[in-house]
Amino acid sequence: MTTKQTLRAAFPSAAWFAALQQRMNGETERFKRLGFADSRAIFIVKADAEMQRDRSFGVVFDTYECTEVRELSPADAAAFGHDWKLEGPYGAWKEMIENIRAHGAADADHTLGRLSLLKHPFRLYGDDQMRVDLFYRQQSSFQEYIDGAAAVETTFSP
Amino acid sequence: MGITFPTPKENTERLRRLPQVRRWRDGDYTPGAWLTAPSTEQGGAWGSWGNSVTPGRRGITFMDVNKADKSGVPATGPGLTVDRSGGAAPEQPRYQYQMREKYECWSDNLESLLEEALSRQWYASTDIPWDKLEPLPPDQERALCQFVTFLHVVEFNPTDVIPYWMTRIDPAFSEARLFLATQCADESRHMEVFGKRLFANGGGPGVEPFAHAVMHPVPPHLMAVPQETLKLLQGKGPGYEFLQYNYQTQLLGESLVLDFFRFGEFLGRNPCDKEIFRRVLQDEARHVSYGTMHIKYYLEHAPKAERERALELLHYLAAASEAGGAGYDLLLNPNVIEPFVYLAAGSMDNIEQGWQYAREFWVKVVEEYLGRCERAGFPRWDTCLLPREAPF
Amino acid sequence: MTAQEPHKEKPQRVRIMPMKRLTPLPLPPVASIREKMRQHPLAVNLAEHTFHEWFTTPLNGDTWSRWGCAAQMGPDGLTFDRINNVSGAAEPSDRGYARLRHTRYVTLHPGITPELSERIAPKQAPERELDRKYLAWADDAGKLAEEAMARQWRPGLTVRWDEMECLSPQMERAFDQFATYLIQAQQFCSDAMGPFIGRVHYQFMEVKTLMACELFDYNLHCAMLRKRVMSNGGGMGQQVDGFDAGVLEVCNEASQGFEGFQQRDLTGMTLALDVLFNGVVLDFLRLAESAHVSSFDRRFFRQMQQDTARHVAWGCRRVKYHLEHAPDREDVVLRLDCIAEQAEAGQAAGHLLNPQVIEPLAVLLGGAPEKAGEGYAILRRFWPQFAGNYLARLDAAGLPRRGRSLIPEQPPF
Numbered sequence: 026m027t028t029k030q031t032l033r034a035a036f037p038s039a040a041w042f043a044a045l046q047q048r049m050n051g052e053t054e055r056f057k058r059l060g061f062a063d064s065r066a067i068f069i070v071k072a073d074a075e076m077q078r079d080r081s082f083g084v085v086f087d088t089y090e091c092t093e094v095r096e097l098s099p100a101d102a103a104a105f106g107h108d109w110k111l112e113g114p115y116g117a118w119k120e121m122i123e124n125i126r127a128h129g130a131a132d133a134d135h136t137l138g139r140l141s142l143l144k145h146p147f148r149l150y151g152d153d154q155m156r157v158d159l160f161y162r163q164q165s166s167f168q169e170y171i172d173g174a175a176a177v178e179t180t181f182s183p
Numbered sequence: 184m185g186i187t188f189p190t191p192k193e194n195t196e197r198l199r200r201l202p203q204v205r206r207w208r209d210g211d212y213t214p215g216a217w218l219t220a221p222s223t224e225q226g227g228a229w230g231s232w233g234n235s236v237t238p239g240r241r242g243i244t245f246m247d248v249n250k251a252d253k254s255g256v257p258a259t260g261p262g263l264t265v266d267r268s269g270g271a272a273p274e275q276p277r278y279q280y281q282m283r284e285k286y287e288c289w290s291d292n293l294e295s296l297l298e299e300a301l302s303r304q305w306y307a308s309t310d311i312p313w314d315k316l317e318p319l320p321p322d323q324e325r326a327l328c329q330f331v332t333f334l335h336v337v338e339f340n341p342t343d344v345i346p347y348w349m350t351r352i353d354p355a356f357s358e359a360r361l362f363l364a365t366q367c368a369d370e371s372r373h374m375e376v377f378g379k380r381l382f383a384n385g386g387g388p389g390v391e392p393f394a395h396a397v398m399h400p401v402p403p404h405l406m407a408v409p410q411e412t413l414k415l416l417q418g419k420g421p422g423y424e425f426l427q428y429n430y431q432t433q434l435l436g437e438s439l440v441l442d443f444f445r446f447g448e449f450l451g452r453n454p455c456d457k458e459i460f461r462r463v464l465q466d467e468a469r470h471v472s473y474g475t476m477h478i479k480y481y482l483e484h485a486p487k488a489e490r491e492r493a494l495e496l497l498h499y500l501a502a503a504s505e506a507g508g509a510g511y512d513l514l515l516n517p518n519v520i521e522p523f524v525y526l527a528a529g530s531m532d533n534i535e536q537g538w539q540y541a542r543e544f545w546v547k548v549v550e551e552y553l554g555r556c557e558r559a560g561f562p563r564w565d566t567c568l569l570p571r572e573a574p575f
Numbered sequence: 576m577t578a579q580e581p582h583k584e585k586p587q588r589v590r591i592m593p594m595k596r597l598t599p600l601p602l603p604p605v606a607s608i609r610e611k612m613r614q615h616p617l618a619v620n621l622a623e624h625t626f627h628e629w630f631t632t633p634l635n636g637d638t639w640s641r642w643g644c645a646a647q648m649g650p651d652g653l654t655f656d657r658i659n660n661v662s663g664a665a666e667p668s669d670r671g672y673a674r675l676r677h678t679r680y681v682t683l684h685p686g687i688t689p690e691l692s693e694r695i696a697p698k699q700a701p702e703r704e705l706d707r708k709y710l711a712w713a714d715d716a717g718k719l720a721e722e723a724m725a726r727q728w729r730p731g732l733t734v735r736w737d738e739m740e741c742l743s744p745q746m747e748r749a750f751d752q753f754a755t756y757l758i759q760a761q762q763f764c765s766d767a768m769g770p771f772i773g774r775v776h777y778q779f780m781e782v783k784t785l786m787a788c789e790l791f792d793y794n795l796h797c798a799m800l801r802k803r804v805m806s807n808g809g810g811m812g813q814q815v816d817g818f819d820a821g822v823l824e825v826c827n828e829a830s831q832g833f834e835g836f837q838q839r840d841l842t843g844m845t846l847a848l849d850v851l852f853n854g855v856v857l858d859f860l861r862l863a864e865s866a867h868v869s870s871f872d873r874r875f876f877r878q879m880q881q882d883t884a885r886h887v888a889w890g891c892r893r894v895k896y897h898l899e900h901a902p903d904r905e906d907v908v909l910r911l912d913c914i915a916e917q918a919e920a921g922q923a924a925g926h927l928l929n930p931q932v933i934e935p936l937a938v939l940l941g942g943a944p945e946k947a948g949e950g951y952a953i954l955r956r957f958w959p960q961f962a963g964n965y966l967a968r969l970d971a972a973g974l975p976r977r978g979r980s981l982i983p984e985q986p987p988f
Binding site for chain 2: 599639654678682727729736745752784807808931988
C-alpha cells in the first residue's frame with residue numbers, strides 16, 4: 026500500500042522526518058512483515074559548504090511505527106537517550122534523498138548500510154556498541170523508513 | 184534390546200488394569216489434584232495462578248509476561264521438566280540439567296532479543312526479491328559468488344552444535360532455549376539463501392573456500408599459535424562449556440561474519456543482493472548481541488572464584504583465537520578478502536581503491552570487536568593480538 | 576518417597592555428553608606471536624595485491640563448476656528444487672565425501688587428492704555418523720523443507736492477542752494444564768532431536784534445513800503456549816510425568832548420549848518421535864481444537880497441528896526411505912519393529928492414558944469439570960483414530976504393524 030497523499034517538506038527539517046513518519050505509520054502492514062523496530066535514533070545533518078550549522082533530529086521507532094520526531098538542540102541531543110546516531114554532511118544527505126526520489130528507493134550506492142560502512146560519507150556511532158548494534162539488527166526497517174523519501178516532494182533549504 | 188514385550192492382547196489387559204483406567208471404566212471422572220491444587224506460592228503442586236497481561240501494540244511479549252509473573256526467574260533451576268512457573272508435587276522427580284545456573288545461559292536483553300528474533304523471521308524463497316536480481320559483469324558475478332560460496336559453507340555450523348546446549352539448559356530458563364532455537368533457524372536459512380544466490384544469477388559456486396589452507400598449510404615455524412593449542416581450540420564443540428562457545432563463535436566468529444555481511448550489503452549492486460545481506464546481517468547482529476551480553480551476565484553473576492576463572496579463560500581464548508583460525512586466519516582468507524577487494528573496486532582499473540576499502544574495513548572490524556569485548560566485561564584494547572591496521 | 580524426604584535428583588532425561596572445561600596450554604610470548612602474525616603467508620600474499628585462484632580459474636566446469644547455470648524463480652519463489660535442477664547435484668550421492676562441512680553444491684578442489692582429503696578429514700567426526708544416503712535422506716526432502724519454511728508460523732503477523740478471550744477459572748485451569756503438557760512435549764521433542772542435526776552430513780543439506788525448522792517449530796510452540804498460559808488469568812500447571820515413556824528410551828538408545836563416535840540411529844529416533852509421539856500429539860491437538868475453547872485458542876491449536884503434521888510426514892518419509900534403500904532390509908525391519916514395540920508399550924500407558932493429559936482434555940471437550948464424562952465419551956469414540964492413524968502411517972512407511980501394534984485399536988476404558 027502506498028499513501029496517495031502528496032507529502033511536501035523542506036530538508037533538513039523536523040517536518041521532513043515527520044513526513045517519513047507519516048508514510049511509515051500509514052503502512053503498518055508492510056513494516057509488520059519486517060518485524061519490530063525499537064530504536065531511539067538521532068539523524069545528524071552536518072554542516073558543509075552548502076550548509077552553515079549542524080542540525081540534529083531525534084526519531085523514535087517503536088514496534089512498527091515511528092512515534093516521535095523532533096529537532097534537537099545540542100542540549101536536547103545529550104538528553105535524548107539515543108541508541109545510535111547516523112551522521113553525514115548535508116551534501117551526502119541531499120544526494121541520497123535525490124537518489125531515492127529518482128529510483129523509488131535507494132539504489133545500490135545509496136543505502137544506509139553502504140553509506141555508513143566505512144564511516145564516510147555517513148558515520149554510525151553511539152556510546153554503547155550493543156545499542157549501536159540495534160541499527161544492524163533492524164536495518165531493513167530503517168532503510169524502509171528512509172526510502173519513504175521517495176514519496177516526499179523535498180525542497181532543499183540548507 | 185533384550186526386552187520382552189507383551190502381546191497386543193496382554194498389553195490391552197495391562198492397560199485396563201491401570202488405576203486411572205479402572206476409575207474411568209467405573210464412570211468416575213473426577214479430575215485429579217491438578218484442578219484444585221493450590222499454587223506453588225501457597226505450598227501446592229500447581230505452578231502459578233492469576234497471571235494477567237493486557238496485550239499492547241506488539242501483542243504479548245516475554246517482557247510483559249515476566250513482569251506479570253510474580254515468581255520471577257530463579258538463580259538456580261529447580262530441575263523440573265515443566266516450564267518455569269510450573270509446579271510439582273514433592274514426590275515428583277527432579278533432574279540434574281547440566282546447565283542449571285541462570286548465569287550459565289542468561290543475558291539482560293534476552294527477552295527483547297527473543298521477541299525481535301520471533302518477529303524478524305523471514306523466508307528466503309519469497310521474501311528476497313529474486314526477480315530484481317540484475318546481470319552483473321562476469322568478474323563481479325564471479326567475485327560475489329566466491330564470497331557467497333564461503334558464506335554458504337560456514338553459515339550452518341552453529342545449528343550443528345547449539346542444540347546440545349539447548350538440551351542441557353534447565354527449563355526454568357526457557358527464554359535462553361527459545362532464543363537459541365531462533366538462531367538455529369537463522370543460520371539454516373543463511374546456508375539456504377547463500378546456496379540459492381549461487382545459482383540465481385548464473386555464477387555458480389566458486390573455489391572450495393578452505394582449499395588453500397589444505398594445500399598450503401602454514402609451516403610450523405611460522406605458526407603464531409602452536410599446533411597443539413589450535414587443535415585444543417578446534418575442540419570447542421558441544422562437548423565443552425557454553426562460555427567457550429559463546430566467546431569463540433557468538434562474540435568473535437559471528438562478530439566478524441556480521442561485518443562480512445555488512446560489507447556484502449555495501450558491495451551489493453542490486454536490490455536482491457542488498458536485501459539478502461540486510462536480512463542476514465540483522466539476524467547475525469542478534470546472535471552477536473546475545474553472545475556479548477551473555478558473557479557480560481556470566482561475569483557479573485557467577486560466584487567470585489568462577490568469575491575469576493572465566494575471565495582468565497576468556498582472555499586466553501581471545502589471545503589464541505585472535506592470533507589463530509577464528510580471528511586472523513579468517514580475516515586473511517584470500518577467498519573472502521580478494522573478492523571483497525574486487526567488488527569494492529568494481530573493476531581492475533580501480534583495484535587500488537578496492538584494497539583501500541578493504542583496509543578501512545579491517546580497521547572498523549577490529550574496532551567493533553574490541554567494543555564488544557569491552558561491553559562484555561573483558562576489555563582487550565591494549566592486549567588484542569589482531570593488528571589494528573590491515574597487514575596488506 | 577514421602578513428602579519429607581529430600582529430592583534425589585536423577586540425571587537429565589535426554590542423555591547428552593557431559594561438558595568439559597578447557598585446560599589452557601601455555602601461549603608463546605606476545606612479541607613472538609605478533610612477529611609470526613606479521614610473517615603469516617596469507618598476510619604476505621595479500622600484501623602483494625595479486626588475485627589468486629578464485630580469480631584465475633577457468634569457468635569451464637572443473638573447479639568452477641556451474642558458470643552460466645541460472646535457476647528461474649517460479650510462483651513459489653526460488654525453491655530448493657529450482658536450484659537443484661541447475662546445480663548439477665540435484666540428488667545427493669550415496670555416501671558423503673570426506674570434506675565434512677561442504678554442501679554438495681560446492682565442487683571439491685581437484686588439487687586435494689582423495690588420499691590427502693582422507694588424511695585431513697577427521698576420522699571420527701559427527702558428520703560422518705550419518706553420511707550414507709539411506710541413513711539420512713528422504714524423498715522430496717527439498718519440498719518438505721520448503722513447505723516447512725513457507726508455512727512456518729509467523730506469530731507477529733498471525734496471532735492477535737487482543738482477541739484472546741477469558742475462560743471460566745476451571746476451564747482456564749484445564750486449558751493451562753493441557754498447555755503445560757504440550758510445552759513439556761515440545762521441549763522433549765526439541766531436546767531429543769536437536770542434537771541429531773549436527774550428525775547429518777552436509778551432503779543432505781535439505782534434511783538439515785528441515786530438521787532446523789522442526790527444532791524451531793517446537794520452540795516456537797513453547798514460546799506461544801507460554802505466553803498464552805501466563806497471560807489469561809491462569810498460569811503454568813503441574814509437571815506431567817511419563818508422557819515420553821518408551822520414546823525417551825528409544826531416543827537415548829538411538830543417540831547413545833551422543834558420546835564417542837558411532838553410528839547414530841536417526842531412523843529409530845524419527846520412528847518413535849515423529850511418527851508415533853508426534854502422531855499422538857497431532858491427534859490430541861485435533862481434539863483440543865474441537866473442544867470448548869475460544870476461537871483464539873482454536874487458531875492456536877490449528878497452527879500447531881499444521882507444524883506437527885509436517886513433523887509426522889518427515890518421520891514417515893524417513894522411515895520409508897530407509898526401508899527402501901538399506902542394504903540389510905530384513906535386519907532393519909526387525910530393529911524398527913522392536914523400536915516400535917518399545918515405544919508403543921510406553922506411549923499407550925504413559926501418554927495416551929496419562930491422567931494429567933487426558934483429564935484436562937476431557938474437561939475441555941466436555942465444557943466443564945462436571946461434564947468431563949461427555950469428554951470421555953468423545954475420547955472413546957475418537958480412540959480408534961489414535962491406533963488407526965498410526966497404523967496407516969506405518970503402512971505408508973512400509974512398516975506394517977497391523978495386528979501387532981501395542982496401541983489398542985479400541986479404548987481400554
